[in-house]
């Protein structure tokens with residue numbers, strides 16, 4: 001998704017802007033651009049495709065300038081093209097924008113009546129033209145305020161103004177924006193990760209804030225236009241974990257390090273000496289929670305789905321799940337005794353944040369499970385549980401999904417222990433079993449070679465079905481999502497028992513069907529569903545446990561994962577499905593870390 005960088009320095013900034021834009025590439029984008037002020041004029045360069053292309057343009061036509069703004073764009077209004085790429089500049093003003101201006105059509109019409117002409121199809125260009133117009137009649141601060149007042153929707157902005165050649169202006173409403181403090185230079189960024197390569201001292205803007213950066217100071221104004229001081233935070237230094245190392249891409253690194261990330265996470269939450277889970281100061285006493293509602297998008301929603309199945313087994317209270325983009329617009333009956341749990345790797349997903357905001361406005365207690373602890377969702381929740389997975393760069397989530405499930409599981413065990421819904425003995429047993437999870441994951445990762453062989457079967461597939469029951473159903477959903485995201489194959493996850501109510505019509509000779517049938521209470525039923533698929537010509541790939549022997553001549557491949565406790569099996573089931581998506585995409589030569597049309601951090605609605 002779109003990303004912003006701004007730098008004001010006492011030395012040329014282009015190369016640092018390019019390096020920072022490269023840090024933002026993981027978010028997913030289709031074009032890139034940069035603007036600096038050179039000899040008193042705005043110098044804009046942009047291109048479609050990768051930041052590398054922009055770098056080549058700059059190599060040929062260098063752009064000096066001691067201050068500048070850069071952007072990677074993920075198209076919303078207007079196709080990906082050079083004209084629609086950001087920045088959008090007039091002679092006077094240059095703007096980069098994340099978010100969506102909902103009233104841009106109306107504003108455009110009004111400005112056209114005044115004689116202004118538009119070059120692009122974007123909503124952003126209206127900001128450039130509005131500001132250019134106001135600057136003709138008002139001073140800088142009034143012009144910015146008047147421009148922002150006209151805009152409906154969400155934005156994070158980086159602005160250069162020809163007349164004010166020593167400053168970069170930032171503004172935020174709805175989309176995240178931060179500033180960073182460097183030695184004789186200051187930075188603007190939509191994401192602290194991009195700023196981290198330059199500084200670890202940052203400040204997040206709040207909604208309605210405007211900031212003005214020079215190379216020696218940063219000033220903030222709040223939504224009432226009052227000058228305010230803001231806290232400087234020191235970011236943790238986890239730079240190393242964002243390197244690819246010897247791996248071909250980030251995703252294979254992220255899949256293959258899951259035994260390490262889960263170990264780190266377990267260490268953070270499980271007190272080894274006391275055999276206890278370190279979770280205190282719940283926003284509502286667990287004994288008094290009436291209902292738990294789990295909310296997320298995409299993969300994060302699937303981890304909520306998994307938690308629903310676990311929590312229902314462990315607790316006597318109702319557990320609901322919701323997709324954030326639906327939750328935020330429904331007539332939800334809020335209850336102060338409910339706990340609302342938000343799951344988000346990035347902690348910046350616009351829909352999830354809006355759902356959290358709705359909860360806050362309704363004065364209910366919120367808990368967030370995030371990977372990015374400095375994110376907006378974390379900062380606005382009553383209770384934050386980090387997943388300790390380290391930066392996840394591959395757009396399709398893998399280690400963060402496992403991390404989210406892990407923290408949800410740990411939360412579930414702790415809440416049920418406090419509520420006395422599981423015995424002390426069972427609580428200790430679960431903690432002990434949990435400690436074995438990293439080794440079990442490591443063992444499961446050994447199926448890589450077999451998956452590479454299985455993946456070849458998918459090259460000519462029209463579509464794929466993933467079937468599971470009980471704890472395996474949410475994993476079937478996630479398996480299908482992973483394959484869709486990476487291999488662009490149509491894939492569906494279904495409860496195996498629901499097949500006969502429609503989807504069975506899709507089964508035809510040679511259609512690959514992944515059957516998730518661990519050794520659990522549903523095993524025999526799932527195997528019966530598998531036979532129904534085989535009888536109709538489906539090409540079955542069965543994933544089960546080591547101690548299960550399924551005699552069926554017509555199963556194309558059987559893959560066995562280590563035996564484990566029923567509650568831990570979903571973690572292990574996930575691994576071959578991640579690897580399958582990875583290897584199918586790899587055989588097709590697709591861009592693994594940046595699948596088409598997708599973004600890592602979806603900061604627009």
Ligand code: G6P
Nearest residue numbers: 298299300344345346349397599
């Ligand atoms: C995007 C990503 C998905 C991710 C979803 C939610 O769609 O492509 O991989 O699951 O956003 O992201 P979050 O950061 O909130 O977990």
